[in-house]
Amino acid sequence: MTQNKNAALGFIVITVLLDSIGFGIIIPVLPELIMEVTGDGLSDAAQYGGWLLFVYALMQFLSSPVMGNLSDRFGRRPVLLISLLIFAFDYILMAWAPSIGWLFLGRLIAGISASTFAIANAYIADLFPPDERSKNFGLLGAAFGCGFIFGPVIGGFLGELGPRVPFYATAGLTFLNFVFGYVVLPESLKSENRRSFDIRRANAFGAIKQLKRYRTVLRLAVANFLYMLGHHALPATWAYWAIERFSWDEREIGWSLGAVGIGMMFVQGFLIRLLIPKYGVEKVAYVGLLCSMLSFVGFAVSSVSWMVYAFIVLGAGMGLVGPSINGLMSARIPVNEQGELQGALGSVSSLAAVISPPLMATVFSYFSGKGAVYFPGAAFLVAAFLVAASLSIFVKTVNVSEDSEKE
16 A cells, blocks of 8 residues: 555645746746746836736636645546647647747646645645645655756746747647646545535635634635745746846856756755654754745845855745645645645635736836836745744644634
């Protein structure tokens, strides 16, 4: 039985890894592609980039609970595979896009099908008992981090051939991921643990409302929401900030994001598995939030490239946050609601991604444009403030007695 679990875990980790590589490939070239199709400069391109992430996250916010509830009804495997197939065709659409409108359409479609990571988390919850979930959630995070090592680096090199080349490469990689999953990925949700599909619960607001039945889970979800609001400053502004502040090209942006991925992979694939048994999930999450807050302050004030890499090392600690908080919440939810939980958490994260990128992009654009105090790192200070608020709520929440968890 243990061997079967480990084999299934290996399959899902590789699926997340390949999907993450595909996502990371396009990050270094997106500013150039936006400037190509719009004819605008970097400051305006950053705002377009923020709104592209907004559209993606809005559709993910609306569709994640549907996907999560569908996976509770029909199983994880078919929902995961359909999502991957749609992603593959969507990247082809974005590679071809002749105008900014087509890029927005591509992001809209991608957001609808972006359930991969949430379903993978539900898959882990199916396979492992509550006390083993956090470290295995961390393993998925490590796979995502590993993809973030290779993806941006590959994207930086391919971007020198043209800003559209990485999109075609991503489409091929995602399709191979689909084929791989179709051949080797078993179903994890037993038929006796499935439940009927209820449209009243299969929507973003309905799914989040279900969290109210578990007060500690709801508070942790709020803390996670604030953390994600800050965290999205990285994908929303990193490439634009690096170009503006340090004149980095696509390759250097790729290397820096690769360094972020190495740190995340080490923390989530190795370090978290040592820290949680020794110190407990709550203390590990606390340290992760503190590292995240301090690293954002560091990015904001960095004046030379080596400082950025120093704070990337510190910021690797943020890899402790997601798996720890997810594990705390998952342990408080029944087995037949894990898909719904992950869908709801996907919506919470997506709501953060709806709000944060336009906000962070606007802050960057204002403080890097004309007529304002020049401070390109301002968005990272906003992110640090949001993580500090998350840390405050988290510390108060973990002191709540489990006896009063349910209403």
